[in-house]
Amino acid sequence: MATKKKAVRKSKAAVSTKVKPAKGKLGVMVVGLGAVATTMIAGVEAVRRGLAKPIGSLTQMGTIRLGKRTESKSPLIKDFVPLADLNDLVFTGWDIFKDNVYEAAVHAAVLDKDMLTQLKPYLEKIKPMPAVFDQYYVKRLNGTYVKKGKNKRDLANQIIADIKAFKKTVDRVVMIWCASTEIYREATAVHQTIEAFEKGLEDDSIDIPPSQIYAYAALTQGVPFANGAPMVTVDCPVMVELSKKYSAPICGKDFKTGQTFMKTVLAPGLKARMLGVKGWFSFNMLGNRDGEVLDDPESFRSKEVSKMGSLDYIFQPELYPELYKDIYHKVRINYYPPRGDDKEAWDNIDIFGWLNYPMQIKVNFQCKDSILAAPVALDLVLFLDLAQRTPELKSLGIQEWLSFYLKSPQTADGLYPEHDLFIQSMKLKNTLRHIMGEDLITHLGLEYYD
Numbered sequence: 001m002a003t004k005k006k007a008v009r010k011s012k013a014a015v016s017t018k019v020k021p022a023k024g025k026l027g028v029m030v031v032g033l034g035a036v037a038t039t040m041i042a043g044v045e046a047v048r049r050g051l052a053k054p055i056g057s058l059t060q061m062g063t064i065r066l067g068k069r070t071e072s073k074s075p076l077i078k079d080f081v082p083l084a085d086l087n088d089l090v091f092t093g094w095d096i097f098k099d100n101v102y103e104a105a106v107h108a109a110v111l112d113k114d115m116l117t118q119l120k121p122y123l124e125k126i127k128p129m130p131a132v133f134d135q136y137y138v139k140r141l142n143g144t145y146v147k148k149g150k151n152k153r154d155l156a157n158q159i160i161a162d163i164k165a166f167k168k169t170v171d172r173v174v175m176i177w178c179a180s181t182e183i184y185r186e187a188t189a190v191h192q193t194i195e196a197f198e199k200g201l202e203d204d205s206i207d208i209p210p211s212q213i214y215a216y217a218a219l220t221q222g223v224p225f226a227n228g229a230p231m232v233t234v235d236c237p238v239m240v241e242l243s244k245k246y247s248a249p250i251c252g253k254d255f256k257t258g259q260t261f262m263k264t265v266l267a268p269g270l271k272a273r274m275l276g277v278k279g280w281f282s283f284n285m286l287g288n289r290d291g292e293v294l295d296d297p298e299s300f301r302s303k304e305v306s307k308m309g310s311l312d313y314i315f316q317p318e319l320y321p322e323l324y325k326d327i328y329h330k331v332r333i334n335y336y337p338p339r340g341d342d343k344e345a346w347d348n349i350d351i352f353g354w355l356n357y358p359m360q361i362k363v364n365f366q367c368k369d370s371i372l373a374a375p376v377a378l379d380l381v382l383f384l385d386l387a388q389r390t391p392e393l394k395s396l397g398i399q400e401w402l403s404f405y406l407k408s409p410q411t412a413d414g415l416y417p418e419h420d421l422f423i424q425s426m427k428l429k430n431t432l433r434h435i436m437g438e439d440l441i442t443h444l445g446l447e448y449y450d
């Protein structure tokens with residue numbers, strides 16, 4: 001028994017780190033007050049008033065086991081780590097349309113009218129600030145409520161001025177991109193250093209889309225930045241450098257909500273049992289504004305790249321060539337207005353088992369896109385704020401432990417992204433245990449823990 005006890009791994013960091021308390025108001029600056037954003041904001045207000053439960057939010061409903069299983073110690077995550085209280089959240093944001101959050105929520109048609117009517121006095125007070133927008137990067141939208149500036153540097157300065165003004169009214173700030181998906185662009189020379197990027201802003205470089213103007217403004221003001229959409233935005237050297245320089249945490253990109261969420265649940269199961277996969281066809285139809293934007297091939301390309309990544313990393317075809325080398329993986333997104341926000345995702349998975357015998361799995365997920373995304377957006381905001389109050393996490397820049405929420409996790413150079421939802425969940429919870437000085441749970445030493 002004594003040797004087994006020794007084998008149990010202890011957290012190296014036990015009691016070595018401190019997390020600052022979540023005192024005062026947390027300002028949430030939302031870029032894009034569309035379906036996801038308004039569902040999150042209305043949802044937070046509904047929860048604050050006791051009208052609904054925060055279902056789908058790990059920060060609000062999840063527990064975390066501490067110590068041995070026999071100790072039966074599983075506090076709520078929000079009681080274990082010092083997260084901002086929902087009552088302390090203050091929302092503001094930008095959009096290319098002038099609608100206030102109530103009007104935008106009615107337009108998005110995600111929440112029912114009764115709920116929105118009850119929340120109307122609160123929601124209609126939240127009015128967007130004019131956005132930084134350029135139709136070149138989102139072909140299907142024509143913004144009317146946009147900032148004008150002599151170049152991209154000037155536009156970044158205007159967002160910085162918005163941040164500074166908001167900061168005077170709250171204690172801490174986090175920014176989250178819930179705006180439309182921009183066209184696909186890879187990082188270029190402009191994204192390699194701060195100097196090159198700032199010159200690019202002055203020169204109106206075509207390689208700098210609005211999302212990076214917001215991100216630059218946020219990070220240089222020490223404001224953490226989350227990206228709910230699939231563009232590169234902060235996944236490039238300059239933004240990592242800015243994140244570290246200004247102690248403003250960043251994470252990956254693109255909320256992991258419907259189909260990819262399911263993929264990263266199913267694929268690890270198939271792999272764990274060494275079942276082979278020949279093909280995975282993923283079809284989506286959706287009818288909201290996001291669907292309309294993604295109907296443009298250039299915006300779809302951003303989404304496609306983000307959605308395609310997970311399987312390769314989970315199946316590791318280089319380690320298991322007989323099982324996963326020749327997977328035919330196809331992703332389709334179709335704009336179909338009658339469905340609105342009620343997305344339907346079909347997956348057909350051709351698998352093979354013992355002695356190569358073929359089988360098929362069909363998944364039909366009839367989801368509500370923004371109902372799935374809203375709690376993810378909320379959790380990212382709360383955890384990025386926690387990261388910023390935790391010196392050890394803040395110094396990392398990229399918060400890989402938040403990969404749990406994202407289709408495209410971001411990692412430090414040279415590391416491969418972890419897509420398996422269960423490993424991601426373990427990483428997230430162990431990070432919380434670590435910063436609070438608790439033992440990590442590794443599921444080793446079972447007898448001892450029993």
Ligand SMILES: NC(=O)c1ccc[n+]([C@@H]2O[C@H](COP(=O)([O-])OP(=O)(O)OC[C@H]3O[C@@H](n4cnc5c(N)ncnc54)[C@H](O)[C@@H]3O)[C@@H](O)[C@H]2O)c1
Pocket residue numbers: 031032033034035036037094095096097108131132133134138141177178179180181210211228229230254255256257258288289290369370372373
């Ligand atoms: N809902 C999901 O499950 C889910 C999952 C993953 C990613 N996403 C991404 O989240 C984003 C938001 O989705 P949605 O359904 O809320 O879309 P939406 O079209 O309802 O909302 C996007 C809002 O952003 C605004 N906008 C566009 N460009 C802007 C800019 N430069 N500055 C400020 N505002 C701008 C639009 O006017 C619109 O109000 C999309 O990029 C989508 O791809 C959503």
